[in-house]
Amino acid sequence: MSEKKDATPRFAIITCSDTRGMKEDTAGAALEELIAAQGWECASHVVVKDDRAEISSQIVHAADDLGVDVVLTCGGSGLSLRDVTPEATMDVCERNVPGIAEAMRAHSLAITPYAMLSRALCMQRGRCLVINLPGSKKAAVENWEGVLPALPHAISMMAGEGH
Secondary structure: OOOOOOOOOEEEEEEEOOOOOOOOOHHHHHHHHHHHHOOOEEEEEEEEOOOHHHHHHHHHHHHHHOOOOEEEEEOOOOOOOOOOHHHHHHHHOOEEOHHHHHHHHHHHHOOOHHHHHOOOOEEEEOOEEEEEEOOOHHHHHHHHHHHHHHHHHHHHHHOOOOO
C-alpha cells in the first residue's frame, strides 16, 4: 500500500440485506453522496446477503485488496436473527474501537429510543476502520453525522501520523 499522508481518504460501503439490491439501497447511495461531499473517495459499494461469511469476505476484500481507510457496513446490526454484521466484523478484525459505536448510539438516542437496540460495532483491521451503520437511510445518515467529526483524525492515526 502507498503512503497515506496527504492522500484522499478512501471508503468502501457494504450493504448487508436479504431484501435489497443496489437499486433499492438508499442508505448506501446516501453514504456515497456524503463521502463525496467531504471530497473523499468511495472505492467500492456492494450489496451482499445477510450471511456472515459473505460479509466477512467483503470486509477483508475492501481492507486488504482495495486498501480503503474505512469500511462502512449498512444493515444487519439489529435484533433480527438474520442480523449478523457485528459477528462478521468481529470474525475479521483485530481491535475494538468502542468509542465510535458508543458515539453513534448516543447521537441516535437523542433522536429515537430505538437506538439502544443497535448491536453495531466499530473495529480495526490493520489500518482500516470498519464501522457498522444501520440499514435505513435515515438512521445511516444520522449515525454518519455522529462520527464524521472524528474520522479524519482516526484515519491519520491509523496511517501512523500520530496525534
